[in-house]
Amino acid sequence: MDLARSAARNQDASGLAHALIALGYVEEVALGQKRLREVLQLGQGHAEKAVTLEPQNQEALFAAAIYAQLLGDTRRFDRLIDAATKANPNSALLLALAGGWVALVGDIKLGAQMVRRALEINPFLPIWTNITLCLEDVENGDYLSASEKVRRMDAREYVADWLLIAAIHGLAGETELARGALSNFPTKHFTLEEYLGDLPYASGVVGMLRKGIENLRSVET
Structure with a gap:
């Protein structure tokens, strides 16, 4: 900046x-x-x-x-x-970033296709670009597969990425992994609900985040 x-x-x-x-x-x-x-x-x-x-x-x-x-x-x-x-068209990183946004705002299939095209251009893109591909598994209800994929990824310091990872683990019943991912949420700045309200994602994606995190909380209580 x-x-x-x-x-x-x-x-x-x-x-x-x-x-x-x-x-x-x-x-x-x-x-x-x-x-x-x-x-x-x-x-x-x-x-x-x-x-x-x-x-x-x-x-x-x-x-x-x-x-x-x-x-x-x-x-x-x-x-x-x-x-x-x-x-x-050959800017692989921007194509992957654009694909991530496309997936999160509603078209998971197209977003994942864009990420795969980016990886064909440059197979050495940062590993966190693959998080978008996990949304396909979530959309298909294959939470365990999605959980396994994000387990092997190094996420950015993005709160949104960690919330996504926490929700995926929560949906898969991986409580400890979900709790660890959720620990990256900066509660001193704002509440989780406030942050979820800020996210410009499709309602289905935000609903998935809430459901995954609620699964974690229900286990803890």
């Missing part, structure tokens, strides 16, 4: 710099540092400026897509995500 802000100050016409600032605000929420409402307006301003300045820039298109989803504009999200992935 410091580097992106410095770049924007030195060259305000850099769409990439503004896109990185916008995405940095999303990262702060994902890391559990801030609530969505604290960053939404600021981030949206940078995302819109980025795509206005550089309408063909892949990061600018991606940032604008994310904020469209955060604001509930799914049609614009779909259009911008498609444009972002087509801007550079």
Whole structure:
């Protein structure tokens, strides 16, 4: 964020710099540092400026897509995500990130296909990009398979990723693993319910998170 802000100050016409600032605000929420409402307006301003300045820039298109989803504009999200992935079809990491978002906001099959295509381009992508593929198992009710897959993954410091892992383990009845994953939730900043309310995911995905975590709590009580 410091580097992106410095770049924007030195060259305000850099769409990439503004896109990185916008995405940095999303990262702060994902890391559990801030609530969505604290960053939404600021981030949206940078995302819109980025795509206005550089309408063909892949990061600018991606940032604008994310904020469209955060604001509930799914049609614009779909259009911008498609444009972002087509801007550079060989950008494996961005394709995997886009696939993750597509899966979480409603189309798990398409999102997983995008991640697999990204892995074909670059088989050495970070292991956490595979978390998206576990959603297919969850959608099919194969919780044990999903639990086994996330057990072997090194997750990012993202609260959202750890909640997903905790829920998958909870659905599979892996109580200790679920409890360990849930311990990464930063309770000092906000409640779990508040964070779930911030997530711009499909209702089915949020429902799955709640169900998996409730399974854990029912075992503990």
